[in-house]
Amino acid sequence: MTGIALEVRPVARVWGRRDLPDWAGPPPAGADPIGELWHVDRPGRDDALLVKHIFTAERLSIQVHPNDADAHARGLPRGKDEAWFILEADPGAVIGLGLTHAVTGEALRAAALDGSIERLIDWRPIRAGELIYSPGGTIHAIGGGISLVEIQQNLDLTYRLYDYGRPRELHLDDAVAVAHAGPYRFAFDPVEIAPGRRAIVAGAFVVERWTFANQARLADETGELLLIPIAGSGALDGDQLAPGSVRRVEGGAELMAGAGMDLLAAYPGSAVRGDICSFK
Numbered sequence: 430m431t432g433i434a435l436e437v438r439p440v441a442r443v444w445g446r447r448d449l450p451d452w453a454g455p456p457p458a459g460a461d462p463i464g465e466l467w468h469v470d471r472p473g474r475d476d477a478l479l480v481k482h483i484f485t486a487e488r489l490s491i492q493v494h495p496n497d498a499d500a501h502a503r504g505l506p507r508g509k510d511e512a513w514f515i516l517e518a519d520p521g522a523v524i525g526l527g528l529t530h531a532v533t534g535e536a537l538r539a540a541a542l543d544g545s546i547e548r549l550i551d552w553r554p555i556r557a558g559e560l561i562y563s564p565g566g567t568i569h570a571i572g573g574g575i576s577l578v579e580i581q582q583n584l585d586l587t588y589r590l591y592d593y594g595r596p597r598e599l600h601l602d603d604a605v606a607v608a609h610a611g612p613y614r615f616a617f618d619p620v621e622i623a624p625g626r627r628a629i630v631a632g633a634f635v636v637e638r639w640t641f642a643n644q645a646r647l648a649d650e651t652g653e654l655l656l657i658p659i660a661g662s663g664a665l666d667g668d669q670l671a672p673g674s675v676r677r678v679e680g681g682a683e684l685m686a687g688a689g690m691d692l693l694a695a696y697p698g699s700a701v702r703g704d705i706c707s708f709k
Contacts, residue, residue: 519574
């Protein structure tokens with residue numbers, strides 16, 4: 430079997446929702462709001478990437494993650510860059526990404542303590558179909574009223590700077606130490622690899638968007654490759670690709686892309702790989 434379906438693990442969050450998509454199934458009666466659905470591999474694997482579906486009713490904390498260098502200095506295997514592909518966004522939905530201007534570490538700490546950090550954050554309106562890349566060290570906050578796919582380096586570590594008065598732990602020393610306390614500074618120009626195949630971001634990992642309606646062959650040596658259906662129909666080695674699922678590809682595979690197929694393909698590394706997928 431070359432396409433491994435990852436297990437879905439729901440995670441309750443104070444900022445989560447109960448009105449999940451049909452494919453997620455109804456939450457148990459009386460359950461806490463579900464904020465995240467983690468797509469996890471079999472035990473014992475240390476994959477470079479992790480995929481989550483995230484559903485927000487309220488703003489997440491203002492937070493930061495270490496980049497690779499800061500993570501390695503702390504004895505961790507990798508940092509935590511993140512990419513968010515917006516599935517749905519309520520009118521007025523925003524994501525905070527970086528600060529409106531640079532501040533010192535002392536000023537950042539003071540703003541986190543007195544709440545003025547909310548006014549320091551660069552809050553940006555978002556729309557469905559947009560992808561945002563947040564490198565490690567970026568101060569950020571996902572707003573309420575959003576459904577998104579998060580692709581991230583596989584590190585379960587968050588340093589909270591501010592949490593709107595919720596009774597959860599803050600991590601000011603660590604957050605200030607790893608944060609880039611200034612405006613967002615990442616840029617990438619999307620690359621058209623082939624008709625219907627587009628690299629939409631490359632940082633610590635690459636995310637491509639595939640919208641072609643062809644039969645395609647995935648390379649025998651893909652390395653770590655994750656397929657994340659967004660909409661439409663398709664099949665991997667005869668097994669249906671459906672929104673809400675994530676497949677890890679091991680070795681070569683046959684992809685049948687039906688009309689309206691829309692999926693994300695993600696793999697580690699900063700280099701766009703034209704050889705991963707070829708049309709038949």
